[in-house]
Amino acid sequence: MNDIYFDHAATTPMLKEVIKAMEPFYNQSFANPASSHLSGQKAAAALEDARELVAELVGAQKAEEIVFTAGGTEADNLAIKGVAMALSKKGKHIITSKIEHHAVLKSCEYLEKHLGFDISYLNVDQNGLVDIEELKNEIREDTILISIMLANNEIGTIQPIKELAAVASQNDILFHTDAVQAAGQLKIEIDDLGVDLLSLSAHKFNGPKGIGALFVRRGVELIPQISGGSQERKRRAGTANLAAAVGMGKAAEIAVKNLEKKRKKLISLRDYFIIQLQDSFNNLKINGPESDSRLPANINVSFRELDAESILFNLSLSNIAAATGSACASGSLSVSHVLKAINLEDEYLKGAIRFSLGKGNTREEIDFVIDKLKEIINRLNSLK
Known part of the structure; x- marks a missing residue:
């Protein structure tokens, strides 16, 4: 792919x-x-x-x-x-x-x-x-x-x-x-x-x-x-x-012309992605609000007692781009001020990844990412 x-x-x-x-x-x-x-x-x-x-x-x-x-x-x-x-x-x-x-x-x-x-x-x-x-x-x-x-x-x-x-x-x-x-x-x-x-x-x-x-x-x-x-x-x-x-x-x-069509597509993909994540992992937590109060393109998840940088590195080896949070803070080893502010449990703080969707993304890509994540998370869990 x-x-x-x-x-x-x-x-x-x-x-x-x-x-x-x-x-x-x-x-x-x-x-x-x-x-x-x-x-x-x-x-x-x-x-x-x-x-x-x-x-x-x-x-x-x-x-x-x-x-x-x-x-x-x-x-x-x-x-x-x-x-x-x-x-x-x-x-x-x-x-x-x-x-x-x-x-x-x-x-x-x-x-x-x-x-x-x-x-x-x-x-x-x-x-x-x-x-x-x-x-x-x-x-x-x-x-x-x-x-x-x-x-x-x-x-x-x-x-x-x-x-x-x-x-x-x-x-x-x-x-x-x-x-x-x-x-x-x-x-x-x-x-x-x-x-x-x-x-x-x-x-x-x-x-x-x-x-x-x-x-x-x-x-x-x-x-x-x-x-x-x-x-x-x-x-x-x-x-x-x-x-x-x-x-x-x-x-x-x-953006004005295509807003409603884009919004509906992103919500559909986001919700599908979240369901696949919840069905695939038992050490996962969705960070942030329910769908109605969440941006259509945003998925932020934490893997318990795992390091997000390790997950992202392994995803990048499969040419998958995601992030730990704000791009402006990348390179910083400090824990996200946003996750601290919502009082995210300590065991989830370092394992937070943001997936953000946009033009051209598909369910097939989500399925591919889920499969790769399963391999990565299983391997990282085995190393603990």
Whole structure:
């Protein structure tokens, strides 16, 4: 069997339509969108067309509320640091959760260490869900921002963002959500969610790497985190990555068009995979919530008293790609902060593997992986 790629949460393959849309902007319509000549104006028009498509992906009413960035990490940094610096005179308290992506956690850590902010980290239950009552209890007079991710990158937990954002709104607090994993898998409507800022990354929904976006609701104050020119309506300096923005726009357009069909396929494959795993192994635990509250593409499992790195190494020998959790944390020998936060039992902590599904995956591939896993797990168990 050909290579099997079950690591779409880390990155996805670019669609042919996306590559085709990008090509002219490398050597034909390559002008700087900030230039005033005709070629620059054409480039600027293409950039704004891409912005419109990204706005449609999240249901934003105005394309100008979309700020292009170099990816989801920059979008998170711009949202958290940008708002914090803009509103520091109003207050220096931020609320987030213990299972956020490191782009959020490290941004909060930076504000705490260098600018004197106070950060409250919400607990989560065994399924990774934030408790609304705890959020209400953590709110203070000086709270200026709440940041809770829409869907978790490791265990797939979908948070009740609409309810959480309503609490923020009732207390006149801005709300940011990291929707990097959710885009392309879940229908996102900004006004329904009620959020003020939302982060995206193109390469998570079959677009190019190196391009992302931040939705910034009109009227939200934000201090730019990159100094220079007045690009992106003075919110993000630097010459626009035009080809990548066009690619993101095309990927967003396709994601909107195919969302329901893709979602149903992924849910069917995910549930089939989980059933096969449960039927095949008695030393296995499914990490995260039930199907209704889990991302369609996410399966996170732990094998009791086994080492995930050993399992992944053996899977890779059969050309099977999976992950231990967040790609941004790969290479780190520390136990996942997400699994710690859900209080996963010690015997399961080091044996956690994330399989994430996407375009082109099939039941036949799942069956092949299950067979290989049986061989690997049996061999590793025999060595204990």
